[in-house]
Amino acid sequence: MAIDKRIETAKEVISKIFDGAVIMVSGFGGAGFPNFLLEILRDAEPKELTLVANSATHPYSLTHSLIEAKMVRKVIVTAARGRGKELSPFEEQWRDGSIELECVPQGNFAERIRAGGAGIPAFYSPTGYGTDLATGKETRKINGKNCVLEEAITGDFALIRGDRADRFGNINFNTTQMNFAPAMATACEVTIAEVREAIDEALPTTDVHLPSVYVNHVIATGREV
Amino acid sequence: MAIDKRIETAKEVISKIFDGAVIMVSGFGGAGFPNFLLEILRDAEPKELTLVANSATHPYSLTHSLIEAKMVRKVIVTAARGRGKELSPFEEQWRDGSIELECVPQGNFAERIRAGGAGIPAFYSPTGYGTDLATGKETRKINGKNCVLEEAITGDFALIRGDRADRFGNINFNTTQMNFAPAMATACEVTIAEVREAIDEALPTTDVHLPSVYVNHVIATGREV
Amino acid sequence: MKPLNRNQIAWRAAQDIPDGNVVNLGLGMPVLVSNYIPSDRDVFLQSENGILGVGPEASELNINPNLVDAGSRKVTLRDGASLFDSANSFAMIRGGHIDITILGAFEVSISGDLANWDSKIPDKGPLVGGAMDLAVGAKSTWTMMQYNTKDGSPRLLNYCNLPLTARKCVNRIYTDIAVVDVTNQGFIAIELLESITAEELNTRTEAEISLASDCKPLQAPADLI
């Protein structure tokens, strides 16, 4: 049967996100946030989610709206500081002990997700050695370099944003929209991609940044970002 | 000063390859062999090389010519079997104990080279566990999966083949010419790339498969393969 | 029905590939499977040198000397194909993103251990390639082989004699006389050539083997030669 991963509405696939699921959300600095999908996820209101995203507090990403809606039990992030002196909703919940925080150096964060998708259960990284973010982690000196043992991160659902997709699920990204999306798509059981445009014919191989095998569902939003 | 990594002849840069150097050579199945550079390397005749290449015996790659010229002390490969029943030159030297062999599963081979370029000194892989190729290696059960500790591979010189390059050293590959070249370029101190065509203007970002930072010298050969 | 020839074994295996699956075919007999995938199924063939979506072998008209598969054949790409480097290809394999790998085999043990990479020919070099990664990484590992060696010795054993490729990895075995599942209850023939009795099958097998309660006659089109 001809493969076609395009969907008309995302409500049904998002509704499969269960209480307690581990969700990865792409995006960095205003580029690559799957905000169309996050709106639907917020309305679906699963509870006790673990969120894996670069930032828990980025104003352009609707990741923070899931936290504000008290849907999140734990975040794994590289940034969790709200702008300004007032506490952000995340920081308030964190202070109150109602949300758990795992703060990870961004390179270890990206590599742990990549490892999760690549079948590498753990690796040694020099990053973070001797810092508070390596507290309790196993260390080892390899070829004279002090390293920390870092475990892979995997997830149940990846929500990512691309520019173009084809019916096979191949994804093309616009410049820095890429950031964490390819790694996250490899590391999750189910990947849902929102894109500006989803086409019938196959993307040229030279335009494919994320191979179809990593993508389960594609929805076109028409949005530029 | 304007960056220009293009060179007119490769003899001078190849002459810097010293006795005992670790050389990585790209290529797989007839695609991506840097045979132009390997001809020059063979004539330069450095000794006691360690070769990191997918195959020690592939007939289309001139890697084997370095072995036949007795320039190689050790190979790190996934394949070292000559075609046919007669022993290949590599196999004769191996039988005589004059060349050392490290045979590595291809995925561990690629990942160890990537790790070498990515500052990951070691990682755990499920591949090879319980086999002769893991003999003497540290093992560990992680999340129920038996794994082998695999160390990064780094090198002194990478010889790779691409299709197009620009003066900055950005490289574009033609389809499966890519294979091990990107990882090898990241893992070596000096990368020399032969390409079909080297252009003045910058490659479009969408055509760059290997960023310029990983490439030191570029030479155009005009050859299709 | 006579014992199946190579093409008939390939045909038989091809019938069991589900629609939409991603499949990696090993060198030798397995690659023949691509000729017999039923036309109502849309299957993506992965080649470990960096292709998802291998198409038919290239002809003089559409040959690209840089586009080869893991068997060094000049190939084409199918609609929706994508290309990547070796490190990413084995990330795809090791990470569990390949549904089925079909590999040649010398021996399979009753616990699913596979020996397919080193036949211990004196002084011939080893060739492991991607076999260990595929056997460990794919969701299902099938093997294709003659049920017995040329001199009639069993290949379905209590323990493998030849060096292992991976432990406990084989799920199903396609042969000239039977299709065998590797289960917690041992080898179970799910299809058997009509001319062969359970008793004869037992004598041709070192390990315990039983017939499935619904064991069917092994059949393949007679015109495949």
Add this chain to the structure above:
Amino acid sequence: MKPLNRNQIAWRAAQDIPDGNVVNLGLGMPVLVSNYIPSDRDVFLQSENGILGVGPEASELNINPNLVDAGSRKVTLRDGASLFDSANSFAMIRGGHIDITILGAFEVSISGDLANWDSKIPDKGPLVGGAMDLAVGAKSTWTMMQYNTKDGSPRLLNYCNLPLTARKCVNRIYTDIAVVDVTNQGFIAIELLESITAEELNTRTEAEISLASDCKPLQAPADLI
């Protein structure tokens, strides 16, 4: 000469970037360095979200909302730029392919320890981003900072008080009153504001600091405001 302002510190650091280098600029003061790189030097700026070759900030005319740098600014690309995902970006950083990273700093210890990511404001969430990876991975780590805190406390210390970013990583410190090398012989000022005596510098430094034998006056263009 008065103490240098932020732009003057940035100008001063920019003068020391060698031609052809690859440089990653941290958030805050370091990003100003890009405005003052001498025009005779061809420098590639890396942004950890996936750019090698960041160009000037975008204007209304050439804005691409998906093209941002690590500081969330809408940027352009320079000639010869390339783009990649976060995992590859940090492979580039961790793998030692960035010549210099310039980071903001709260504190630097005499052994080169850096504290720049957690100022311990009560209940505010942490923000580590890529700082730990950059400090460990770049060939050279420079910091830019005010020599003393707002209340006059020293920032060049025997041991850092704030949580560490990385150990033994800082090579050079650019400040409003001095340029300081971190050496095996401790802090050595290589440039010092003419109005400041060695004795005054000492009182403003917790750790031992000496003047280089050829210590020069710290200067910057007066018209940078």
